Amino acid sequence: ETGVTQSPTHLIKTRGQQVTLRCSSQSGHNTVSWYQQALGQGPQFIFQYYREEENGRGNFPPRFSGLQFPNYSSELNVNALELDDSALYLCASSSIVAKNIQYFGAGTRLSVL
Amino acid sequence: GQQLNQSPQSMFIQEGEDVSMNCTSSSIFNTWLWYKQDPGEGPVLLIALYKAGELTSNGRLTAQFGITRKDSFLNISASIPSDVGIYFCAGLPEAGSARQLTFGSGTQLTVLP
Numbered sequence: 001e002t003g004v005t006q007s008p009t010h011l012i013k014t015r016g017q018q019v020t021l022r023c024s025s026q027s028g029h030n031t032v033s034w035y036q037q038a039l040g041q042g043p044q045f046i047f048q049y050y051r052e053e054e055n056g057r058g059n060f061p062p063r064f065s066g067l068q069f070p071n072y073s074s075e076l077n078v079n080a081l082e083l084d085d086s087a088l089y090l091c092a093s094s095s096i097v098a099k100n101i102q103y104f105g106a107g108t109r110l111s112v113l
Numbered sequence: 114g115q116q117l118n119q120s121p122q123s124m125f126i127q128e129g130e131d132v133s134m135n136c137t138s139s140s141i142f143n144t145w146l147w148y149k150q151d152p153g154e155g156p157v158l159l160i161a162l163y164k165a166g167e168l169t170s171n172g173r174l175t176a177q178f179g180i181t182r183k184d185s186f187l188n189i190s191a192s193i194p195s196d197v198g199i200y201f202c203a204g205l206p207e208a209g210s211a212r213q214l215t216f217g218s219g220t221q222l223t224v225l226p
Contacts, residue, residue, distance in 0.1 A: 002155075002157070004155075031212070033212075033213065033214070035214075040219075041218060041219070042117075042119075042201050042203075042216030042217055042218050042219050043156070043201075043214070043216050044216075045213040045214065045215070048212065048213060056212075056213055058213065090155050090156070092155075092214075094212070099144070099161070099163070100144070100205060100212045101144075101146065101158065101161055102146075102214055103158065104148075104155035104156045104157070105155050106153070106154050106155045107154070107155050109153075
């Protein structure tokens, strides 16, 4: 186990709705990264948070937003859900002290109908 | 966005056989990682490589960081049924403000008894 926990494990939403996914980082890790993994593909970087600020963003529209809290936990918010947003959303935590190696949670499986 | 070319896409092997897979990039990475992902789970780190030319082992797994810093290889010796899963290579870039991982598309490994 990596110590990275995500909730919920599964979620079903309809098109146009909004969703919030949550992640608790591994103890001692101050950086959280979010990835989207479509079926049959490798994870794609959404964004990263460090010290409660966004620290880099992948090729995702502004309706994907996030937060990091003082305890380093994080949220991913997606507005105006589209069918193509159906995917496994992965959270990873890391720390420069641990050579920036990213350790992943089990993910949240989001289905948009 | 940037992608890693991972091959083969899938492999079917007999239990006890050795396995090789590789990953190439058009860009330089300063860290190469190999992860394994089981169904419904997040990627689990297998091996991390930090220096060009580095050869690192973890049990029956051996990985190498290519001299050009644009490729990496993973070998699994004497495969067993629990080796079944999807193997991903991932790279951390040399420069950039965000330490985002770029993933390959994965190698699906099936071990036949």
